[in-house]
Amino acid sequence: MSANPEHPSDSPDARRVIALEKEKKALQQELAKISRERIEYLQNVSHQLVAPLHAIKWHIENLASGRVGVERGKKVLRSIYSQSTIAVHLAKNFALMSNLDADHKLSSLREPLEEVELFRLLINLADDFQPLGWDRELQISVKNGTPFEAAPPVLAIKPLISQVFSNVIENAVKYSQRGYEIIIDGAHHPRSNVVSVTVQNRGILLKAEDTNKIFERGFRTEEAKSQYPAGTGFGLYIAKRIVELHEGAISATPTEFGAIFEVVLPVRALEGKARQRGPKDNSSYR
Numbered sequence: 001m002s003a004n005p006e007h008p009s010d011s012p013d014a015r016r017v018i019a020l021e022k023e024k025k026a027l028q029q030e031l032a033k034i035s036r037e038r039i040e041y042l043q044n045v046s047h048q049l050v051a052p053l054h055a056i057k058w059h060i061e062n063l064a065s066g067r068v069g070v071e072r073g074k075k076v077l078r079s080i081y082s083q084s085t086i087a088v089h090l091a092k093n094f095a096l097m098s099n100l101d102a103d104h105k106l107s108s109l110r111e112p113l114e115e116v117e118l119f120r121l122l123i124n125l126a127d128d129f130q131p132l133g134w135d136r137e138l139q140i141s142v143k144n145g146t147p148f149e150a151a152p153p154v155l156a157i158k159p160l161i162s163q164v165f166s167n168v169i170e171n172a173v174k175y176s177q178r179g180y181e182i183i184i185d186g187a188h189h190p191r192s193n194v195v196s197v198t199v200q201n202r203g204i205l206l207k208a209e210d211t212n213k214i215f216e217r218g219f220r221t222e223e224a225k226s227q228y229p230a231g232t233g234f235g236l237y238i239a240k241r242i243v244e245l246h247e248g249a250i251s252a253t254p255t256e257f258g259a260i261f262e263v264v265l266p267v268r269a270l271e272g273k274a275r276q277r278g279p280k281d282n283s284s285y286r
Ligand SMILES: Nc1ncnc2c1ncn2[C@@H]1O[C@H](COP(=O)(O)OP(=O)(O)OP(=O)(O)O)[C@@H](O)[C@H]1O
Pocket: 167, 171, 172, 175, 201, 203, 204, 205, 206, 214, 215, 219, 220, 221, 222, 223, 224, 225, 230, 231, 232, 233, 234, 235, 236, 237, 258, 259
């Protein structure tokens, strides 16, 4: 079919130009959306980080004033410790977020695989988060004397796996009702050769229809938003991404009084899939 000279916009060239213009406009809109999201993300990051830093500054000013007695001073120091734990935890999540969005394979991550004893790791994390728990009269307990203690180590990237459990434990503290116990337990399942870890708390209720949504980036339940306005909704998304990189699974189940989170990690499935830690590697991360 030949172009109509009376209607230049009917020519194939003109149609191509129109199509290109349309495509350009769509791309510009997409770019503007990404840029808006990036700004929102950065605002969120700084907002989240500023809160604990402010609290630390305020506590230090209080101590420096010399008007605080010994007993009160101990309490203030404990709060400084808790708030620093939150700030470090948030900063790690934000750093991971950009990394995980860029990398999709375990082999492309810089950290090597190593044998991780989950029982030990969880004892250390429970210790780290306990001061945060004290602020809310919560006890964080890792069950000992159970099969968890005897579970074999799993091959994993330790700082990443540590962040998974940090995110789950931090939630358990944040969403618990004052005065209750957070119970961490685990087991080795020889048939599938996986280690499972559960973290159970009593607090805000989790609706059955939200159990999958809470792993989506940015999703927070209405209850969490109204009771605990600070939060990005990134924690469980990051946890899920990391667990899946390790070929494991993470899930949440509502209970009568709160929720139970389960992380399942294969013991040896990752052999040969990423660099393994050599004798010269030295990690201070627990
Ligand atoms: N232990 C829990 N009990 C009940 N609901 C939970 C629990 N842990 C998480 N949730 C729900 O899952 C949502 C997503 O959790 P996630 O850790 O991703 O984000 P967040 O805690 O809201 O924010 P951030 O982790 O960035 O501070 C929470 O907002 C809350 O609604």
